[in-house]
Amino acid sequence: MIARPKGTKDVLPSEAYLWHRLEETARETAERFSFREIRTPVFEHTELFARGVGDTTDIVNKEMYTFLDKGGRSVTLRPEGTAGVARAFLENGLAGGAMPFKAYYLISAFRYERPQAGRLREFHQFGAELYGSGEPFADAEAISLADTFLKNLGLKRVELQINSIGCKSCRENYHAALKEYFRPYLSDMCADCNARFEKNPMRMLDCKEERCRRATAGAPRMLDYLCGDCAAHFAAVRELLDEAGIGYTVNPSIVRGLDYYSRTVFEFTSSAAGAQGTVLGGGRYDTLLEQMGEKSVPAVGFAAGMERLLMVTAAENAAMQEEAGVCCYLAGMDEASRKRAFLLADGLRKRGIACECDLMNRSLKAQFKYADKSGARFVAVIGEREIAEGAAEVKDMKKSSSERVPFENLAEYLSARK
């Protein structure tokens, strides 16, 4: 047998309903904030991610699924959704439309990472992007959408951490300060951090290696280097969050793993997601669209990891784990009643009622056992006598009571009790 590739997962029919709930909650919440869905290709020209996500990131340097297609073009399976949405926005001339532009997506993404619980090579994201507003209100709306989504999933133990990584000009001073700080530690730090020192020293704060983490302990904080405008922006975002009652802590060590961010960055974490505690991450990225097009379009957004959210909801929200079975199982006692059950089931489905009947030629007892296992709320039993009377014996599986219901009233009877 050929096994599935490492770091991928099958979603089996027995667990698909959990995905549907997550996806429905994502759609409903995003649409309540007036975000509309966008769908972009699974693969893009490699250059889009190299330029968009950034060539000092682990994603671009180590984790991309890149290959030459039969025409010899280098293409890459998307490692995230932001760069593709930005490209689609520019390419389809949406920059000339009404602002703000607000879009959400439910996508699979691909990163060649070392798989572990909550870290996969193919994973799924719910993301949202808001273009055209540089106002703190836009940051606050993106964070509020993320927060509402997680609350709508019934999650109470997720924590929001925010930081500001400033703009290009205040970051210049900060990078100089970081270099001065890290220089004496360089010989003890990993090869990646030595490369980051030259290209993007802020990324050194994000290194997972123990020896590098030790070195970062006393590093200068970006927040102390913010220029006047960036400091005022961050203060305004915080004020809006405070007034909206969205709890957060300021964590100066959040720098995020992608190059495009500026000013506000944020992460929602949960201890229930194991070692991979970040369930959602995002921030402002005011220069990405300008880099890709020619017009400056401020932007802010986030993405949540669906597999991590499934782990967290399993730990935190028992109600969401209950699967709704079919409404009614129609059991037939003999050949003729089995046929009647089939036809009744067919009619009920056309009237919007989920039901099932026997396809296995099973005994009545075995049919009941199956109906019970599959979570049917009612079992309608049909035999010779029921056919003669034109009524089924409908058993309520929760109450263990039963009632005679004429065939022609079955749809109404079940609809009223759905």
Ligand code: HAM
């Ligand atoms: P990110 O932090 O790279 O940001 O990913 C967002 C979320 O995707 C993470 O917090 C995590 O829950 C999930 N995730 C990432 N990698 C994996 C993996 N290998 N396995 C399972 N889950 C994973 C972005 O992707 C940005 N595009 C977010 C954004 C949108 N920023 C602005 N707009």
